Amino acid sequence: MTDSQPNSTIRRDDALWLLRRMRLIRQTSERIAKLYPTDVMETPVHLCIGQEAVATGLCHHLRDEDKLFLGHRTHGPALAKGLPLEKLMAELYGRSTGCSHGYGGSMHLLDLEHGLPGSSAIVGGSIALGVGAGLAAELGAGHFVGVSYFGDAATNAGVFYESLNFAALRALPVLFVCEDNGFSNVMPKSEHSAHDIVGVASQMMPTASIDGTDVLAVNDAAGRAVSRARGGQGPQFLHCRTKRWMKHQGPERCDLIEVDIERDCPIHKLERFMASSGMVTPRELADLRSAIESEIDAAIEFAERSPRPDPNLMEA
Amino acid sequence: MTDSQPNSTIRRDDALWLLRRMRLIRQTSERIAKLYPTDVMETPVHLCIGQEAVATGLCHHLRDEDKLFLGHRTHGPALAKGLPLEKLMAELYGRSTGCSHGYGGSMHLLDLEHGLPGSSAIVGGSIALGVGAGLAAELGAGHFVGVSYFGDAATNAGVFYESLNFAALRALPVLFVCEDNGFSNVMPKSEHSAHDIVGVASQMMPTASIDGTDVLAVNDAAGRAVSRARGGQGPQFLHCRTKRWMKHQGPERCDLIEVDIERDCPIHKLERFMASSGMVTPRELADLRSAIESEIDAAIEFAERSPRPDPNLMEA
Amino acid sequence: MPWSRFDCDYAAPAGGERELTYCHAVREAIDQAMQLDSRVFAIGLDADDKFGVFGSMSDLSHPERVLGTPISENAMTGVALGAALSGLRPIHVHLRNDFLLVAMDQIVNYVAKWQDMFDRQVQVPLVIRSVIGRGWGCGAQHSQTLHGMFAQIPGLKVITPSTPYDAKGLLAAAIKNDSPVLFFEHRWLYKNTGAVPEEIYTLPIGKAAHLHRGNGLTVVAPSLAAIHALKACENDDLDVDLIDPRTIKPLDLDTILASVRRTGRLLVVDYDFPFAGFAAEVCAAVTEQAFDALVAPPQRLTFPDRGMPAAGPLERSYYPTPERIGEAMRELLAGQPAVTV
Amino acid sequence: MPWSRFDCDYAAPAGGERELTYCHAVREAIDQAMQLDSRVFAIGLDADDKFGVFGSMSDLSHPERVLGTPISENAMTGVALGAALSGLRPIHVHLRNDFLLVAMDQIVNYVAKWQDMFDRQVQVPLVIRSVIGRGWGCGAQHSQTLHGMFAQIPGLKVITPSTPYDAKGLLAAAIKNDSPVLFFEHRWLYKNTGAVPEEIYTLPIGKAAHLHRGNGLTVVAPSLAAIHALKACENDDLDVDLIDPRTIKPLDLDTILASVRRTGRLLVVDYDFPFAGFAAEVCAAVTEQAFDALVAPPQRLTFPDRGMPAAGPLERSYYPTPERIGEAMRELLAGQPAVTV
Ligand SMILES: Cc1ncc(C[n+]2csc(CCOP(=O)(O)OP(=O)(O)O)c2C)c(N)n1
């Protein structure tokens, strides 16, 4: 197990990419939270405010052909991987222009072009699918890695353990990314896991445990893990410690944890780093923020204007 | 993880108990192997010749009220726990006097009086049942421990991992006993497990890895583990390295391993120890052997004389 | 036997009694069973949370016998079985029946088989409770209703109460039963209210209830479908004999047959998949046993044969409604074949 | 598309052709599919062993695409699905369908739902092969036949070939199909022989076959039941129209209806559990659509509603036989109701 240090030599355009994606996820999530009580979205929402760094640092190193399999907390990682915002919004609005044509809803997002072959609401199972993608690559289907992305409590499901074992037995190009926010709904990790997650994973493969609120640390560790997996060094496990600022589901703040922006906010931390090292001006930061707001406005307008799916076209 | 040493201070009656049970299991298994080709037993048989020390050393410390849950390789552990021989034989012969009235067959043995609440042919699942027994004890159902008894390959099933986690979370009085013969049918352990079984288990609870061909070592380690579990110290894991002399199923020798009696035979080793320390005479050993043969003769006669179950009485 | 204390005759509640929600009727059955019998305990994901299984686990008087679990439904079912084999009476609770599929090995290979494998020498007093049905755009993995699948499996009883009164009495009966019972509660019934006696009582497992009387058509509808069908009858004052089987298995075929022998017509409304489901069983069994009484082919009204979609208009079209049930009833009453999906 | 190379017309084999066992017909379909299409691979417990799935995996010409697995059926099903979503065409093999229950979450919540959840934007070319049926006193957990359970689930095709010819042609069709297929092979058919063309060929999924012609009674029987029913027809030269559906789902109802419209009588013989099974579906669907043609109530002959016992006499009484099928047929032909279990 390695505990990574952020790489302070990050290039400006990389840092900007990370900031843009994190801001896109954050601002989109906040907008969803704001709109949600009006019932325009007839689907549950699992927001990831506070957790943006994990998916962003990871996806910075993934290509369109790499296959990312998600669980129920989908919006952030899907946007990080490249799902167009308007397709996400239209799906949440239940429109036929949504990425799943309105058939999937919030938890089932598909974007084959950007390496999102689907996500699942049954906790745990999708971990195996990422291993299948790795196996496909190994058997000649293409040059890509499979990525299984899941929460801390998904590691309680037997399929987690079975998946790691098989990936390790065959040295498959698979990344296991555990977004550890310390909770399964309202149950703290101490009540759902008798063991250290990394301790178990490290019995089977190289692991890294990372401060998941530090996008540079995630970026750094993910970069090394992805290149090892691509380089034929077998599966890699990334354990990212993070915080879920919102309730498990819905638009409300979580009352089980305390958030300290200085310590916990990945966006704040990156912006401070970039500002202090002269990479951005306050003006640029403000511009970025409002540019993204406009993107979100446009995506919502797109969703609102889009037709609802026609039940008569629903095939049996 | 502790690696136990045999306790050379074993008392004669304890050693004799161990020898008797191991001989009972061995000679019964050999007789089954001899009779099996005549098709008197219309049921598969998974013999445990070579593995007798594990169940015997364990069951020496179990009481009738302790609950032992078995998988498919049942005969030896069931006899070790106290299942009367004639009830086993009658079950193998498919008679209504069998321990499961002929409804279970070789893999499904029940003896509520002796703490055998049933065994299962689906690999892995019965591990959870032993945890349930431990939970029952914890919730006041009685003073007993739950024991989950399984092979090395059962640890590949997710239910293994889930069961250990839950038992550890609640510090339940459960013993996990892994009879590691190195094979899943014809697949060697190196192909089914990327990790060390004890390594994973020790993330969750105290473990011991034992030479499972040395009944004194098993007896010793099991004694300590059982008393720790009884004493409220939570679940314990016993990993017993052993050898399967026969094929996975049926009456034939396995051609995948080499057996060296001096090194591998638990009965030979115990007899040698007892003889050299003056606990038994060669005459006593021979007498024991033939007494058990007579027991087996009687059990077979009982089975042969017993009626077959009446299909008309089979309830829907 | 603590159980003898809550045996009572089967009787529909008189009017004017205490009203309770379906959710609280379930809660009360658990709470009273736990008070009467210290062997009863509850276990399940978030079972120990006040919002556990939509509030039906709140404020139980024996919190020390209410255990939360990790997301390990398969092992947890085995744990419940092991506890049942060791002298306790577990109630395993689930927020959605889709999660039971994770535990299918334990439910079908273990729980359902254990008594048969040992010629019924052993008792398996285990209740598995689960919410069924669609929510709010939850999609194909979180909206299923699988009572038909479990009813196929020998060794399992399957109960689907539609009223608060039935929910309490049948859950008490399930807990008291010495064989495995699956108890399915439709999410949309949770806030419905109805008269529920304060005392604990049991209802017979395998006994249907008439929700509406009539002579023109027999309608069999379990769970939420029963309530929707009742609405349809009342809206249009239809001449329908409406039977809520209450237990899918064992099925009270006698009550259904007696009705069909009177009406000559049968419609089964089942909010479950169509192929080889509960509706097929009722149609096949009725045809086998009351063929000569039938004046028209028995009809089924179910979900379409596809996974549940998420978007509102799709979700609403997927689920039958009182209106669609009413239409099917009227067509059958008029001697026309009903439209099936 | 390599697949275009093995499209051929549907035609029963002429006499005098090469004979193959059922087991080897299955093997040959896999072998030839693997040769034609490098995306095809096989995975499963002991799949890479020469005795894997009773010999049907032996000597395949691409051993590098035949992978053994640990006892992790649930994750392995997810691995197969992930591979199918990543451009390959997996065949997941199982020694017994009882083990599929361990993988039920993946099969029902994942594999079956994946296309519907995304409005069919994605293909899932995944075949799950499994042996079904009783062996040698193997007991309730190792002798099930679960095609009825899987047929309930939208999104799964279910195939149950009864002859070597069908086994090869339907397995090739399953591998070629872009949606999930469950392929069930009854253990007792493995050594049966029959004419099988050497070339690879596909048979249509959803098309029944007539095994015997007659006008007095329609019998629908899949898998081993078809072979047993054929024996019963031939033993007594019965006037029976025997239909092997070959695929449980999609079901070729047209062929069955056409027959019942001629005979007026129906018997479904299904070696599976009785309640809400395939037999119920056929009876219900036929009654719905050909009610006026029926002169007697459709009948079912299935297992009893309990787990399979182990001892020989019990096991043999549990399973229908050609004799018992013949009896049921004769009674129906004589205008008497058949005995159902
Ligand atoms: C098999 C299964 N059991 C239970 C649930 C209900 N459930 C949905 S999300 C969740 C918590 C998951 O926690 P974690 O994996 O840590 O992800 P997080 O929500 O924290 O991102 C639970 C219990 C489920 N979806 N699937």
Ligand SMILES: Cc1ncc(C[n+]2csc(CCOP(=O)(O)OP(=O)(O)O)c2C)c(N)n1
């Ligand atoms: C879920 C499941 N998958 C596959 C099998 C087939 N099977 C029976 S025993 C066995 C090997 C088990 O090996 P292990 O657990 O090491 O026990 P051993 O036979 O060595 O005693 C297998 C694969 C099964 N019974 N259950």
Ligand SMILES: [Mg+2]
């Ligand atoms: Mg979490």
Ligand SMILES: [Mg+2]
């Ligand atoms: Mg082994």
